[in-house]
Amino acid sequence: MDNISILAKNLTKKFGNYTAVDKINLSIKKGEIYGFLGPNGAGKTTTIRMLTGTLTPTAGEISILGLPMTEYELEIKRRIGVVPDEPKIYEGLRGREFLDFIIGVYNLDKDTILPRVEELTSAFVVDYLEDYIGDYSHGMSQKLMLISVLMREPEVMFLDEPTVGLDARAARILKELLNKYAKEGATIFLTTHVLEIAEKMCNRIGIIDKGLLIAEGSLEELQHLSNEGHTSLEDLFLELTGNENVREIVEALK
Ligand SMILES: Nc1ncnc2c1ncn2[C@@H]1O[C@H](COP(=O)(O)OP(=O)(O)O)[C@@H](O)[C@H]1O
Ligand SMILES: [Mg+2]
Numbered sequence: 735m736d737n738i739s740i741l742a743k744n745l746t747k748k749f750g751n752y753t754a755v756d757k758i759n760l761s762i763k764k765g766e767i768y769g770f771l772g773p774n775g776a777g778k779t780t781t782i783r784m785l786t787g788t789l790t791p792t793a794g795e796i797s798i799l800g801l802p803m804t805e806y807e808l809e810i811k812r813r814i815g816v817v818p819d820e821p822k823i824y825e826g827l828r829g830r831e832f833l834d835f836i837i838g839v840y841n842l843d844k845d846t847i848l849p850r851v852e853e854l855t856s857a858f859v860v861d862y863l864e865d866y867i868g869d870y871s872h873g874m875s876q877k878l879m880l881i882s883v884l885m886r887e888p889e890v891m892f893l894d895e896p897t898v899g900l901d902a903r904a905a906r907i908l909k910e911l912l913n914k915y916a917k918e919g920a921t922i923f924l925t926t927h928v929l930e931i932a933e934k935m936c937n938r939i940g941i942i943d944k945g946l947l948i949a950e951g952s953l954e955e956l957q958h959l960s961n962e963g964h965t966s967l968e969d970l971f972l973e974l975t976g977n978e979n980v981r982e983i984v985e986a987l988k
Pocket of ligand 2: 779819894
């Protein structure tokens, strides 16, 4: 149990009569990079919001770093890092002021953090820390949010669609950094609707569709799940999420 960083039992969220997340079970070990893969509307963001304590589940249990969310929400929030899909950050602040604000909130040691900020800003080519966040593009805000989380080197990181606003170079750097942190013992949970991102970045993948976790495993394990004639993970994904008709349409258009 000690090495399980993210545990969810029968995690469920209903919005009215609609079940956005349906009895999901997760058990993610320290050091894993777990990809939560699913089409738009599958329930990825809702799951992340529950796992990070910003949305109360309708039913089910969550433990992060062995701590039950219901009793240890504040300690959990101190020890994790979250990069939301739509960063709502302080528009009236400059990037540098936002990072200073986070350093203050988490009571971080500037001598440790500032060299990391320098490394991260140069890796992600963030040369706009003196500009106002309100003037940033989506990708620029996303990189600032990534830096504000990565600089803390939290034990568990949740990244919701982290590559959407990133160019290929930044995505590659993120992948390398996540690998480094995971090797050092961090646990990473990232969501994506892009199969290729899950394949490239993650050690283990869970496929979610319509609120249900419909398959889970390493890349090799998932490929074994493929039926005859479905050799690629892409085929499996399309088959599981019932989107094969989309493929047929695309093929027909060629
Ligand atoms: N606050 C909310 N109120 C009502 N429905 C919601 C709310 N948040 C999400 N949903 C619905 O739950 C489903 C899952 O959404 P979401 O978790 O954002 O999916 P994903 O991140 O996989 O695209 C969608 O049908 C969405 O419309
Ligand atoms: Mg989402």
